[in-house]
Amino acid sequence: TPFSNYIIRVEYRFTGEQCAGGPGWAFRNSGIMVHGQTPESMTKDQDFPVSIEVQLLGGKGEGERTTANLCTPGTHVVMDGKLVKRHCTNSTSKTYHGDQWVTVEVEVRGSKLIRHKVNGETVMEYTEPQLDDADADAKKLIKDGVVLLTGGSISLQSESHPVEFRKVELMRLED
Template sequence: MRKYFSLVCLLGLLSCGSHKPSSDGWIDLFNGKNLDNWTVKIHHYETGDNFGDTFRVEDGVIQVRYDKYEGDFNQRYGHLYYDTPYANYHLELEYRFVGEWESTAPSYTLLNSGLMFHSQDPRTMPKEQDWPISVEMQFLAGIEPGKPRPTGNMCSPGTDVVFEGKKDPRHCINSSSETYYGEQWVKAELIVYNDSLITHKINGETVLEYTKPSIGGGVANRFDPKMKIDGTPLKAGFIALQSEGQPIDFRNIRLKELNP
């Protein structure tokens, strides 16, 4: 029944939101109190196992923390999935990088996190799959003063996109955003029209647009082959907050469904 329900949701044949929208059409995905309606999947662990209390809620914020980890980070990449898939929507959230980076995580994860979308259902991921087949709105912060490091970029684990009129072979495509330093809150917006136009906005400014997301490419590993049929258009999927070695906070996560 779950598989059938997810399929119907993905095909866009019925509204599958677990929360009713407000009068202006926005749905609060995070209730500010707990992780109800969210599911964790961390590399090396079964779906639903929130190892080390990685994702937690405090003071109305979803926190990503590693203070309960022991030993090496051991590629414990994690994702927190909202339990409803969406196809056409405008999503808003705020994020800020905080605390100390896990020094045993890969160096590229320093001041690095993201928002996955059009993702596979976490319940279809084997225990040892590292990244979900999805598209990522990547969040970065500046490391060296005066050295640009844009945020709101696109990365593509197990997927492809069309950028500037052609399929782009790069795993990540940089946005045109400013570089943000320190522990400041940054507002990110994602506007998705199924498998046509995707728009990234940072602090109200459009910083990246691309089209035609589809399954393909590399980076995602040890997935169930039935879930990766290259060339399949990505018309809908799950939304997830990322954990990959850098503490980060998320708040004010809301979504408005759009007409196709």
Template sequence: MLLSFPREEKEWTRLFNGQNLEGWVPKIHRHDVGENYANTFRVENGQILVSYADYADFGERYGHLFYEKPFSSFHLKWEYRFTEEWLTDAPIYTYRNSGVMFHSQSPESILKVQDWPISVEYQMLAEEKEGVSRPTGNMCSPGTDVFFEGEKDPRHCINSTSPTFRWDEWVKAELIVYRDSIIHHLVNGDTVLTYTQPQIGGGVANRFDPEIKIDGAPLSSGYIGLQSEGQGVLFREILIREL
């Protein structure tokens, strides 16, 4: 007789220690990997703050702060809220817009002139106009493709079913990722989007190393990155548990 036992759940690990950016690597468009231009990513009051206080202008400096090691199957959770800061020379779509990239290429493989990493994004949005729906926890796909409702979806972004939140509300976000099979986005504990088969493909990412972008290749692991696109945002309680 075979006995089955439930798998022991791994402990949660803090990716952000609440004190400094130890273990994190910045990569900002038009700058070398490791250069935290104008102190874009900083720690204040136990939170990671994306700040443009020392910028003269945005200058298409799309940035990401990557954790130093890749992950494959995992449960990631964090809390975020936006700040009032937004650079008016950034594209209008970046207003009250940020995100967390995952299954990304390594920061070291992102070229200095490359704008976005080849990755999948948990997109975070807040209310832009009062009374107009703008869900958060959406999926965007720079240099990647996913399957939604059984078919490869041509859209760069797929909206979730979440409610709309004010910019100054703290939101609890979660990602549950099973390699290159199935992915769930959660907002405040509710599953708001599910899709499958993340793979390299599609457009949007520009000036990448062509040897990296092998369209159709499954994305079964990669790096996690916090986004900076001209909108100020705060991150806290960044925890991961490998599955």
């Protein structure tokens, strides 16, 4: 069943050391994938599901590194009235160093609105999530020319660094 209108809230933290050989970009990197393609529609060698990713990042001990960012494997969104085609966009969150628990909430209203919150504070909003017709994996999912995403699967991601989820809560919303 595709999910369309809901709030997903997770409490997460990064622990331990990144696994040997993990790429630098994957350090303290996890995510909540929403409006995702079905698992059975993925190919064996596909890097990521076509989805809207709420990227969860942990601090590196110094410097700034926002969390609840937006990454768009095979997708685009509209932000401030403009189509955003870059792969990742940083949120306005603060940096969370160490192994502290962080609460991230994502409000999803079909294609009308996706809102990211960190510890209760809104850090990003956008609309019109859509398939990227130039992406090989996304192109296979376009039916009758419709690219707008109104729903999909939900998944949690771990790149190569241990991440713990203490709570995962899902509340369906009325259409």
